[in-house]
């Protein structure tokens with residue numbers, strides 16, 4: 266098959282698709298793989314169009330059209346509602362988009378292929394039952410592309426135009442300033458504008474410039490490690506969810522991922538700010554000024570306290586040397602109080618350094634910041650403090666850059682693994698979402714029969730919250746003895762006839778998609794098409810009647826059909842309706858199709874019918890204590906069930922009083 270063979274792909278779309286995917290073969294492969302997300306990347310391609318295109322391509326492989334099987338609008342409506350239900354429970358956009366590309370068909374091969382997918386999905390989901398995989402998968406969003414943020418305090422200098430071109434081609438200049446420098450002077454000028462400049466190329470000797478570092482590598486992880494890491498940081502929550510999901514899969518032995526441990530360990534290290542040494546340096550930078558001021562304040566208070574208790578006895582010698590030429594009484598005081606100052610200064614420095622967890626050389630710097638002088642009040646040396654903080658900041662930055670580079674070097678080559686893992690997990694969720702849906706709703710794979718039939722035990726209408734299970738069968742399913750292929754379903758009002766008919770449609774549609782059905786057991790034939798005719802409201806005028814009859818004419822064609830019709834009698838007056846229904850059923854029966862018609866005219870229809878027609882009924886068993894109908898929603902075979910208006914009248918009689926009650930009672934006696 267070629268791309269152009271996909272129905273709806275004309276020369277123009279063929280060309281656009283080939284351009285989008287590189288060539289025609291890749292485009293066709295993408296369609297068959299169900300790449301709805303990729304298709305939406307094309308201008309003017311909506312999700313709906315993308316899904317339809319994928320469906321047409323898939324169908325073409327099996328020579329079916331996606332619109333072939335569901336003939337009537339109401340059949341399509343039931344399919345749409347089923348898909349909404351299924352996709353609303355998918356964990357990821359990928360699963361939502363891809364599940365939407367499945368459609369019912371009459372192709373046994375297509376059904377079988379889908380069944381293999383669904384069966385393995387259910388197996389995986391049951392192996393994973395009880396894990397919180399769904400929570401992790403729900404957090405896996407599309408990976409975000411590199412953000413625009415750039416590094417501003419560093420720059421890269423290169424010594425040749427060709428090197429700068431190469432860096433620009435790689436997009437390095439989008440993440441950091443890149444400059445061309447041709448002399449030591451230019452390099453020195455450049456260094457003034459940045460905290461650090463990395464020099465690439467060996468033609469300039471930067472030895473004399475401490476702010477310049479010669480590049481050890483020209484790769485991104487070295488020049489701008491932030492660029493490598495940002496991808497990981499930006500996608501942090503997604504990557505975490507991916508690792509957690511992959512770990513659950515690996516633990517349950519559903520899948521294994523080589524290199525996963527490595528990735529998760531490195532992702533943990535992405536939080537570089539949690540490096541204790543860096544945290545310590547950052548705290549010194551942020552708090553040094555305050556802590557030093559506190560220590561000095563404490564020192565002054567302490568000195569004051571001690572001085573108040575201090576008394577000084579001067580010896581005659583001291584007095585003589587103070588009063589002598591060049592003598593100074595302050596020196597005498599200094600020497601006598603030196604020890605007290607020493608003690609207080611030491612304690613003040615210890616206080617600051619302990620608070621800030623300072624080490625070796627940092628402690629030594631405090632001697633400059635809180636100088637060893639006998640002077641009151643004590644004062645810190647502001648310049649020394651600023652120098653110290655700058656020096657610590659430089660150290661912190663160098664350390665941060667080194668650890669960024671270490672990590673970036675390790676992660677640089679891992680992005681393709683991340684992308685592959687992301688893709689694998691999203692693809693896994695397509696089946697997993699289907700599998701969990703099937704398990705949660707107790708769905709089961711139907712078995713296939715050759716002769717036209719559909720039947721199930723304990724079927725549950727998926728559109729109801731808490732449905733009562735219902736069993737029903739038409740045709741030779743082997744589930745019950747009644748094997749007629751056409752049946753009229755009669756029964757009490759609100760007995761559940763429409764709900765059952767809709768359930769049959771759900772079973773037929775899901776089975777023809779190769780998906781499991783809501784029943785405890787199910788046997789069905791592969792039909793060519795499904796017709797669903799909903800209940801029409803009120804008697805139709807001549808024009809509308811004509812249009813409706815035209816709709817039924819589609820039933821005349823060949824092929825094995827399954828036809829579900831709800832109270833067709835409303836289309837015209839009862840006598841004529843019964844004749845029309847009878848002949849439609851006869852027509853279908855002769856053509857080997859299967860039909861279930863809900864009707865209150867069962868007796869008349871049977872009278873006009875020439876074929877083997879069965880009448881089944883949903884019976885009302887009476888009224889409960891609250892006057893509500895008690896109904897057995899599973900039809901009884903070969904039973905004409907009346908609509909039992911007498912039960913409604915009985916309820917009215919029970920719930921009314923006085924004259925009204927007497928009126929209902931008189932009416933009721935006519936039925937007894």
Ligand SMILES: Nc1ncnc2c1ncn2[C@@H]1O[C@H](COP(=O)(O)OP(=O)(O)OP(=O)(O)O)[C@@H](O)[C@H]1O
Pocket residue numbers: 729731732733734735756757758759760761762763764765898
């Ligand atoms: N199997 C079921 N489990 C739970 N509720 C059901 C079931 N079948 C029908 N019901 C509920 O009973 C009500 C009547 O159902 P439904 O419309 O299918 O009856 P009906 O026989 O088609 O009625 P009518 O003859 O008036 O058209 C609905 O509210 C429906 O949700």
